[in-house]
Amino acid sequence: MRFRASDVAAATGGRLVGPDVDIDGADFDTRTLRPGQLFVPLIAERDGHDFIDAALARGAAAYLTARPPAAGTAIEVADTLRALMDLGAAQRQSFAGTVIGITGSVGKTSTKDMALAALVASKRTSANARSFNNEQGLPTTILNTPANTEVMVLEMGMRGFGEIAALCRIAAPSIGVITRVAEAHSDRVDGIDGVARAKAELVEVLPHDGIAILNGDDHRVRAMSGKTSADTLLFGEGADCDVRVRHLVLDALARPSFAVDTPWGSVDVRLSVSGRHMAVNAAAALACVGAVGGDLAAGAAVLPDVGLTAMRMQIERTSSGAVILNDSYNANPTSMRAAIDALVDLAATRRVAVVGLMAEISNAEDEHRAIAVYAADRGVELIAVGTDLYGVPPADDVVIALGSLAGDHAVLVKGSRVAGLEKLAALLVSG
Numbered sequence: 001m002r003f004r005a006s007d008v009a010a011a012t013g014g015r016l017v018g019p020d021v022d023i024d025g026a027d028f029d030t031r032t033l034r035p036g037q038l039f040v041p042l043i044a045e046r047d048g049h050d051f052i053d054a055a056l057a058r059g060a061a062a063y064l065t066a067r068p069p070a071a072g073t074a075i076e077v078a079d080t081l082r083a084l085m086d087l088g089a090a091q092r093q094s095f096a097g098t099v100i101g102i103t104g105s106v107g108k109t110s111t112k113d114m115a116l117a118a119l120v121a122s123k124r125t126s127a128n129a130r131s132f133n134n135e136q137g138l139p140t141t142i143l144n145t146p147a148n149t150e151v152m153v154l155e156m157g158m159r160g161f162g163e164i165a166a167l168c169r170i171a172a173p174s175i176g177v178i179t180r181v182a183e184a185h186s187d188r189v190d191g192i193d194g195v196a197r198a199k200a201e202l203v204e205v206l207p208h209d210g211i212a213i214l215n216g217d218d219h220r221v222r223a224m225s226g227k228t229s230a231d232t233l234l235f236g237e238g239a240d241c242d243v244r245v246r247h248l249v250l251d252a253l254a255r256p257s258f259a260v261d262t263p264w265g266s267v268d269v270r271l272s273v274s275g276r277h278m279a280v281n282a283a284a285a286l287a288c289v290g291a292v293g294g295d296l297a298a299g300a301a302v303l304p305d306v307g308l309t310a311m312r313m314q315i316e317r318t319s320s321g322a323v324i325l326n327d328s329y330n331a332n333p334t335s336m337r338a339a340i341d342a343l344v345d346l347a348a349t350r351r352v353a354v355v356g357l358m359a360e361i362s363n364a365e366d367e368h369r370a371i372a373v374y375a376a377d378r379g380v381e382l383i384a385v386g387t388d389l390y391g392v393p394p395a396d397d398v399v400i401a402l403g404s405l406a407g408d409h410a411v412l413v414k415g416s417r418v419a420g421l422e423k424l425a426a427l428l429v430s431g
Contacts, residue, residue: 001025001091001145005062008038008075011090012083014064018073023061025144026084028136035059038143040084041066042136048080081135088139089170095142097149098292099171103156103164103202104179104215105195106335107281108133110273110308111179112155114285117306118299119151123292127153130309131329138167151292156202159360160188164201174210175291176202176230177284181220182334183361191362196220206230213287216241217280233263233291235283243287245279253315253323254345260300264290267300274313274325275342311422313342316429321407323348324428327414328421331358333367337374339414344378348410352381354398354424355390356415365389380412386419398424399431 002024009016026038030051033039039055041048041064049067056063062073064080077083092099102112109131119125126149128141133155145152156167181196189198199221203212208229215221216234225232235243248258254274260267260283267286271278282303289299308314311329318324323346327339336358343351353375361367368389375382383401384390395401402411405428413425 001094001143001147003091005073005075007090008062008064008083008087011087012064012075012077013086014075014077014083016073016075017069018062021061021073026087026140027144028084028140030054030058033058033060036061039063040140041080042084043080084139085135085166085170088142089172092142092170092172095145095149095152097151098175099152099154099173100175100177100288100292101154101156101168101171101173101202102177102179103158103199104177104221105182105184105199105332106338107179107277107284108155108157109329110278110312111177111281111284112153113308114282114303114306115153115177115288117302118285118289119153119292119294121298121302122289122295123150124148125151125153128155131155131157133157135163135166135170139170142171153288158195158198159185161194161198162201164198165205168202168205173202173205174207175213175288176206176210176228177213177288178202178215178221178224179281179284180215180218180334182332183358183363183367184330184332184334185360186362187360187364192220196224200224200227203228203230211291213243213284213291215280215284233287235287236280241283243283243290245283248276248279250276250345252347254342260286262286262290262296264296267297269300270304272304272306273308274315274346275338276345277338277341278313311425313339316425318405318428318431320405322405323410324425325410325412326422326425327412328356328419328425329417331356331414331416331419332361333358333371336371336414339412340371340375340378340380343380343410343412346410348408350381350406350409351379351412352383352402352409353412353414354383354385354402354421355412356385356419356421357387357389359416359418385415385421385424399427402428
């Protein structure tokens with residue numbers, strides 16, 4: 001989006017210092033900042049104000065600052081993060097297109113990636129990069145939306161009560177998608193029912209002429225239809241789902257092919273990503289296409305080419321030909337079970353799950369032990385890394401614990417971000 005420095009001052013209640021200039025988008029990272037953008041110095045482990053000179057050198061048109069400005073065009077504000085959020089909200093109000101909000105304990109980024117691809121086939125669409133789904137990334141996504149965009153897809157993350165509502169105050173979505181409710185960040189909201197209440201904040205703010213797109217296979221998500229005045233579309237495998245997955249089959253790499261019945265017609269879909277649970281994510285994406293009047297067939301046709309954000313059900317191979325299923329971006333009990341199911345569905349004679357900590361969940365010991373039982377019941381070997389919560393001693397050296405990997409072996413690598421298992425996945429592929 002293009003705006004003026006004076007527009008930034010008006011939206012943020014700030015003071016413009018220096019000449020009024022044209023601005024095209026925003027960034028809070030000097031490493032990715034483009035010439036002409038607004039630089040937003042955020043204060044975290046490092047103070048972004050220390051990088052204002054670097055931002056100007058890279059061509060920033062202007063910058064926010066909570067310090068006395070020194071050079072160039074500045075907008076002096078009390079709090080740069082609050083100003084970023086206010087500016088994002090103001091620019092959203094000038095956007096005439098449709099905003100789709102997507103949240104859920106699992107599947108939201110994959111659904112966002114698929115929805116973006118399917119919508120682009122017939123609508124000018126933009127979405128968050130990677131997982132820029134918080135109070136920093138979401139307004140930045142809005143500010144960088146191209147001027148001719150028709151549909152904006154905004155992933156929304158949650159770590160506690162009120163956070164989805166705060167993002168909705170910025171994004172003002174008219175369509176909301178809830179993928180699943182699971183034990184993610186449940187220690188912060190008094191368990192899984194608290195997660196459901198926090199996620200429901202999205203549908204609660206939808207306008208009466210909006211659409212809530214809800215997972216009909218998840219009883220907590222289905223129940224959210226009672227929390228919104230918007231119309232409801234259910235997606236899933238259930239017989240009463242409005243957007244229904246049928247006739248699902250998997251190939252040797254557990255990549256699903258299936259039919260999707262919708263109010264706008266039926267389409268056949270084939271995915272290049274592994275895991276039967278990805279079919280339901282694709283159904284949610286196609287529900288978004290139908291909800292905005294897009295071309296359903298065109299959307300379905302591009303889904304085989306969708307590559308998901310890295311470290312999400314990413315198939316790689318070792319030099320010996322063994323399959324590495326890299327799902328190391330994050331983990332909770334629901335996503336861990338889904339990943340183990342995908343591992344079981346792979347054509348292999350030996351299946352190993354290399355698992356790290358599932359962070360920020362309530363009843364952590366019981367949940368980790370239950371995953372160990374779940375794997376054992378399915379004939380999957382389990383190697384724990386960095387935690388004894390699974391009930392087995394953690395491996396000192398995973399490579400040694402795995403032993404020789406043959407071409408008909410498959411290894412799942414999965415844990416929460418704190419586990420850092422993406423490094424192990426890369427080591428196994430390169431070793």
